[in-house]
Amino acid sequence: MRDADEVKVSISSEADVVTAREAGRQMASDIGLNGSLPTVIATAISEVARNIIQYAGRGEIILRRLNNSIKTGIMIIARDKGPGIADVEQAMKDGYTTGRGLGMGLPGTRRLMDEFEIVSKKGKGTTVTMKKWM
Amino acid sequence: MRVPILKQGNYLIATIQSALTDEDLLQLRDELTDRVGKFRSRGVIVDVTALDIMDSFATQTLRALAHMIRLRGAETVIVGVQPEVAFTMVQLGLTLEGISTALDLEEGLAQLNLKTRGVEARERRG
Numbered sequence: 001m002r003d004a005d006e007v008k009v010s011i012s013s014e015a016d017v018v019t020a021r022e023a024g025r026q027m028a029s030d031i032g033l034n035g036s037l038p039t040v041i042a043t044a045i046s047e048v049a050r051n052i053i054q055y056a057g058r059g060e061i062i063l064r065r066l067n068n069s070i071k072t073g074i075m076i077i078a079r080d081k082g083p084g085i086a087d088v089e090q091a092m093k094d095g096y097t098t099g100r101g102l103g104m105g106l107p108g109t110r111r112l113m114d115e116f117e118i119v120s121k122k123g124k125g126t127t128v129t130m131k132k133w134m
Numbered sequence: 135m136r137v138p139i140l141k142q143g144n145y146l147i148a149t150i151q152s153a154l155t156d157e158d159l160l161q162l163r164d165e166l167t168d169r170v171g172k173f174r175s176r177g178v179i180v181d182v183t184a185l186d187i188m189d190s191f192a193t194q195t196l197r198a199l200a201h202m203i204r205l206r207g208a209e210t211v212i213v214g215v216q217p218e219v220a221f222t223m224v225q226l227g228l229t230l231e232g233i234s235t236a237l238d239l240e241e242g243l244a245q246l247n248l249k250t251r252g253v254e255a256r257e258r259r260g
Contacts, residue, residue, distance in 0.1 A: 014155040014156050015155055017155065018153050018154075018155055021153075021186075021187060022153065022186075025186070035218065036217075036221040036222060038218075039186065039187060039216075039219060040218075040221075040222050040225070042186060042187050043187045043189050043222045046187055047189050047190060047226075050156070050191060094227060104190045104226060104227050104228060105189075105190045108190060108225070108226035108227050108228065109226070111225050111226065111227065112222065112225050112226060
């Protein structure tokens with residue numbers, strides 16, 4: 001059986017955060033990402049999934065395999081309909097937090113990934129889209 | 135998933151055996167801080183060999199754990215950070231600065247023995 005090209009995990013509890021990062025690790029090793037990459041991907045998922053719980057209460061994580069003729073990778077989308085981030089530029093700075101964390105989550109996650117994009121509208125929610133290539 | 139805590143002489147050994155939720159980690163921090171007093175322990179080892187990731191929350195909680203235990207008069211050593219976990223932590227910008235770490239349980243115990251030697255000697259004399 002072929003492994004799924006896309007996996008969706010609903011996020012509404014801390015246990016879902018663990019489910020999402022395990023799904024990410026699984027997909028990463030299924031598509032042949034090796035070395036530290038499965039851990040890097042699981043960690044990035046953990047950071048964005050926790051943000052969903054902490055700031056929006058619920059949302060979802062979508063994991064998608066990426067294939068083009070040259071390379072293989074994984075795309076992670078973290079989406080919520082929460083209050084949105086008032087100042088995205090601030091939120092991407094090391095050490096800035098409005099929550100209980102260290103303020104390393106988002107900027108650190110961007111460093112972990114090859115591509116990282118965050119779109120947030122006040123009152124409408126936040127979508128983080130990121131990619132990691134092999 | 136609760137983390138089992140083993141009492142061995144003057145030490146407490148907590149061995150993480152599977153992926154933990156944030157709540158599990160906080161519970162581990164509070165239980166260890168509590169038991170250090172209950173058992174009058176001198177040292178604590180947290181074995182993270184089986185921990186699949188150390189993200190910003192896990193790192194922050196382990197740092198808090200070690201600092202809280204020091205305030206209670208005991209030493210903490212974190213053992214078993216895996217190479218890929220270490221790699222990811224460095225990229226994320228996370229450190230365990232000021233916290234003792236060791237390769238594995240054996241090295242961790244050796245470190246605790248060194249750190250608590252003075253206390254033991256005073257106790258024997260006293």
